[in-house]
Amino acid sequence: MSALPAQAQAKLKVAAIYTVPVEQQWVSRIHKALSAAKARGEIDYVFSENTANADYERVMRQYAESGNTLILGEVFGVEAAARKVAKDYPKVNFLMGSSGKPQAPNFSVFDNYIQEPAYLSGMIAGGVSKSGHIGMVGGYPIPEVNRLMHAFMAGAKETNPKVKFTVSFIGSWFDPPKAKEAAFAMIDKGADVLYAERFGVSDAAKEKGKLAIGNVINTQPQYPDTVVSSALWNMEPTVDTAIKKVKAGQFKGEDYGPYSMMKHKGSELSPLGTFEGKVPAEVVAKVKAKEAAILSGGFKVPVVETEPKSN
Known part of the structure; x- marks a missing residue:
């Protein structure tokens, strides 16, 4: 039997967790880049906004359990909890706004290096x-x-x-x-x-x-x-690179910060x-x-x- 044509393959399921409304400057840029990838038909995209720090870990786990392969968000106030979730779901890829370093094998970080x-x-x-x-x-x-x-x-x-x-x-x-x-x-x-x-x-x-x-x-x-x-x-270089790496099976814990620089x-x-x-x-x-x-x-x-x- 022949392989399914590319368009029939399941879309990458992506989720994002935001601690503020999506119109807030910082997260609006992540939301914009993910929405563009969704509009191109590359991903399925769901998100939660106004997520309290105390509720962040639960929402992360929920998205990981429901089949999302890539999860994004900002974890400045919940670093320890977020990294714990990443350890518990080694097959899920995490790309998080963070003050910390990447964590092998599946926790990448980014920041607005503008x-x-x-x-x-x-x-x-x-x-x-x-x-x-x-x-x-x-x-x-x-x-x-x-x-x-x-x-x-x-x-x-x-x-x-x-x-x-x-x-x-x-x-x-x-x-x-x-x-x-x-x-x-x-x-x-x-x-x-x-x-x-x-x-x-x-x-x-x-x-x-x-x-x-x-x-x-x-x-x-x-x-x-x-x-x-x-x-x-512009979060598009960061988000698009992550999506490509997940699809190619090459996503790993690394620093995506440089993708926010002017040269990219x-x-x-x-x-x-x-x-x-x-x-x-x-x-x-x-x-x-x-x-x-x-x-x-x-x-x-x-x-x-x-x-x-x-x-």
């Missing part, structure tokens, strides 16, 4: 700030956030060596009202450009007629007069869009030169993961 476009967006921020005071609102001071903030700050100092920063963390991954209040406080202190690591910051900037720099996703369409540029994270198209600086012609030409030229240096390997953005402080 410090390169974060540096470039900082150069723009330093170049458009008139007060020389930039406000930065983050979720939690963990390595994943800290490295982007430090890269942004280093970029801003390149175009404005005297720039001053006010840094604040709201203690939540999704609390737009709290982020907005933190941003208002910074504007009151004189900040005229805000680094919007969280949702809510750009709302404050818009209300007060200030500028914002986005993170992970491009929100300029929603804030055409506020968001100058953003460091974008895992990250990029968003186009200036509505701010085309409004950012000083010399700043744009410097940013383009630095972007070329990053892509050629001539410049490496420093990775600093300590908590950034106001100065």
Whole structure:
């Protein structure tokens, strides 16, 4: 009997577990990449959102038991539990946003290594700030956030060596009202450009007629007069590589972090869009030169993961 044609073979079953709503910046990028693979007919895709840390292990086990071959999610608050589940299901492949290392044989990790476009967006921020005071609102001071903030700050100092920063963390991954209040406080202190690591910051900037720099996703369409540029994270290179490896039987515990770098198209600086012609030409030229240096390997953005402080 002849083998089944490719289209008749069972699709790869993929599940994702998110601790926040899928519209939250970070997980929205994973969801977008998986939804695209589903739309192409490559995978069957199911997901759970707003999963509490206390419930995470149970949901992971449920997905593993129900025949999913690849499971994705973010396990920053549940590292030990997630790794335990992976050990219990050696034939299931896990790809998790994590601060830790890969775990043989089946637990791979990824992260949003988008410090390169974060540096470039900082150069723009330093170049458009008139007060020389930039406000930065983050979720939690963990390595994943800290490295982007430090890269942004280093970029801003390149175009404005005297720039001053006010840094604040709201203690939540999704609390737009709290982020907005933190941003208002910074504007009151004189900040005229805000680094919007969280949702809510750009709302404050818009209300007060200030500028914002986005993170992970491009929100300029929603804030055409506020968001100058953003460091974008594209999860497609990470997700598509994992799917290919699972299908080929080659998935193993490894670090997928590099697939978020600019050379893999895992990250990029968003186009200036509505701010085309409004950012000083010399700043744009410097940013383009630095972007070329990053892509050629001539410049490496420093990775600093300590908590950034106001100065």
